Amino acid sequence: MATNAQLPTQVNPDEITPITITVGISARHVHLTKEHVEILFGPGHVLTRFKDLSQPDQFACEEMVTVVGPKGVIEKVRVLGPERKKSQVELSISDCFKIGIKAPLRDSGDLAGSASVTIVGPAGSVTVDEGAIIAARHIHMHTSDAEKYGLEDGDRIYVRAKGPRGIIFGDVLVRVSDKYKLEMHVDTDEGNAVGLRNGDVVYAYKIHGHISELVK
Structure with a gap:
């Protein structure tokens, strides 16, 4: 137990x-659904592996996005692969102060009631009502x-x-x-x-x- x-x-x-x-050390990063990958980077876009991470089958992507809140933006936030069932933005407390959101401290994947944030890519943008957390x-x-x-x-x-x-x-x-x-x-x-x-x-x-x- x-x-x-x-x-x-x-x-x-x-x-x-x-x-x-x-x-x-887990720097700020974004996990994306397939749908959001195509909105942000264009129809049919596939995430490009930049380098493998320490955890098996996890990798950093060439793709980066801008994370936008009510009071500011953070540019060049790395996307991590592979794609997920729900998009998730992992920030530090300092990041949250900078863009003006109150993201909760959560275990990865626990997104219910988490903070709203806008993600901007070269082909479009998406606002997630829930998705921004400070990872425990x-x-x-x-x-x-x-x-x-x-x-x-x-x-x-x-x-x-x-x-x-x-x-x-x-x-x-x-x-x-x-x-x-x-x-x-x-x-x-x-x-x-x-x-x-x-x-x-x-x-x-x-x-x-x-x-x-x-x-x-």
């Missing part, structure tokens, strides 16, 4: 064994890793980032699939605040001990 990260009350030293995870920090985990570490899809755990601006992230969502590669994703705001860069290592803890033990 999935569990929420609770502030622990006592520590068992045997449980303080971290899971070493590589970090990926999360860990992609292969099923074999989840079995190894005793975790399940939907669990929420602690993650420690070390260094001069080290911090403990709470309520980090674990997403499990046989299509995933082990990696933690945070957005640019969170990464910059802690000094994290792509490829850095963080330490995940599945514990029921006192949180202060993690900051020693």
Whole structure:
């Protein structure tokens, strides 16, 4: 059963064994439906692979769009492939301030009641009534890793980032699939605040001990 990260009350030293995870910094980006790809880039347009991403079968596209809100625009926002069933715009809190929207903090794909935004491409534009979110920090985990570490899809755990601006992230969502590669994703705001860069290592803890033990 999935569990929420609770502030622990006592520590068992045997449980303080971290899971070493590589970090990926998730910059602002857009996922598009096939319909929206054709509206933005022209009838029959197919997304062009620019480079593969760390997660299997996911890729950055040559295509970029402009994201428009009531108070501003953000140009050259990368489209990620493949196409999805619903278009989704993932922004940071700073991005939302810039364009004047109040996007909710959500897990990817949870778009009900999310913010409206306009997406502009070279061939047209589309306004999504729901689709703009601030993506919650999360860990992609292969099923074999989840079995190894005793975790399940939907669990929420602690993650420690070390260094001069080290911090403990709470309520980090674990997403499990046989299509995933082990990696933690945070957005640019969170990464910059802690000094994290792509490829850095963080330490995940599945514990029921006192949180202060993690900051020693």
